Amino acid sequence: MPNGETRGAFVNVDPNELNDEAIRQELDRQIADISNEELDRMVGDGPARHPTNEHGWIRGTIIEQRGDDVFVDIGGKSEAFLPAGEFDAHDPPKPGQTLSFVMQGLDRESGLMRLSLREARLQADLESLKPGDVIEARVTGVNIGGLELHSGSLRAFMPKSQVELERVEDFTPYIGRRLECEVSEIDRKGKNIVVSRRKLLERARDAEREELKQSLAEGQVRRGVVRRLTDFGAFIDIGGVEGLLRVADMAWGRVGHPSNVLKPGEEVEVKILKIDREKDRISLGLKQLQPDPWDVVEGNYRPGDTVEGRVTRLMDFGAFVELSEGVEGLIPISELSWTQRVRHPRDVLKEGDGVRVSVLNVDVPKRRISLSLKALGEDPWKSVAERYAPDSIVSGAVTRLTDFGAFVQLEEGVEGLVHISEMSEKRIRSAADVVKVGDVVRVLIKSVDPEQRRISLSMKLAENPPKSEDGHAADKPAAASTRRRKPRKLKGGLDA
Known part of the structure; x- marks a missing residue:
């Protein structure tokens, strides 16, 4: 009372x-x-x-x-x-x-x-507020959901997610601090308000980011922090703005995955390659800060040179070989072997193999180097005309059957074709009616074209060789010319 x-x-x-x-x-x-x-x-x-x-x-x-x-x-x-x-x-x-x-x-x-004066002031403060207003409040406590604050006569609550831009684990250091925050919700009946500091921080960050964007230009070198890695590259924060560093721009050499070069949180220096202001995209480069190895390729690799390298990739059309960091050459599938019919490069090589190859061609503007594995071995077609004279009779194994005939291997790396019309005196519909793959047959050499790598053979003439002018059968060539040659192993480019 x-x-x-x-x-x-x-x-x-x-x-x-x-x-x-x-x-x-x-x-x-x-x-x-x-x-x-x-x-x-x-x-x-x-x-x-x-x-x-x-x-x-x-x-x-x-x-x-x-x-x-x-x-x-x-x-x-x-x-x-x-x-x-x-x-x-x-x-x-x-x-x-x-x-x-x-x-x-x-x-x-x-x-x-x-x-009550306090209640009047509380109501007056509530009446004067609206969502979006910015107030200053003092942190008085922490609960499971966030921060408890007071602003004058008002009680306020700030959810954990609205305190900082990044996740916060310990909120104890905030007690007693005065924070500038934005009103999100007003509960006039409960006389409480919900506030956010994150919204103010986001606006400030966006303003700084926009200011930074205006200062960026292609060709600039900036220092940044790796934020996250993906299969196709790395996102780099260059002072509030993120740019993409693609895998292809990380190193002059081949990069399997960005994690082989960078890790999250690492500081790196990058070059701005392109700015797309309409799409709000920035392309960055790391390798562009290093000398381009192709600048010295022309002086280091000349046609005819024998060089060593490592197989990096096998494709249907050939094998890529790394000659030095950032410099690769291609061995076309046709340049893998003189003697072996190669259906895929993996029949001869595997990734990681060390090889010795011959340089066929260098095209610096297109960044291409053509290589050859078989060029370091002997070409069996080089003297084939001397070994297989026309009208001589030899033996060989059937390697393939086609609609138009059968291919016969005379020696490793040298095949000839028996056309279907040269397989028998009788009319046949298919080469399979006469021979099968693996059969050893006697054939007569009809013609040899070393440039086109073609030898025309005949099975029926081997059984009935043409007569000489005196009416006798043509002499068989010397044994040295007709005996099957022993298969030779590939010597050239594979390292022991």
């Missing part, structure tokens, strides 16, 4: 001891000395009505502070009061000061209206 004199005579009466008759008798005694005219006036006056504004607030003037209570004149016949603790320590109540208060009902003990 507020300090001051207690009014009325009921102070010595115990309400629990009164019944209706006792109350009536006590009332009669109390008003016995009051005239009828005064009673009528008192009834006509009724309870005092205090004017309030649209928010339900009432204006009042501070009278004085008595003990722990501050008394206020609100325009009625009686005083109103509120606890002195609702005033800020640095701004105590001053007699004659007019303020807005919220009425909280009559105090039962004193009969005076109880007021």
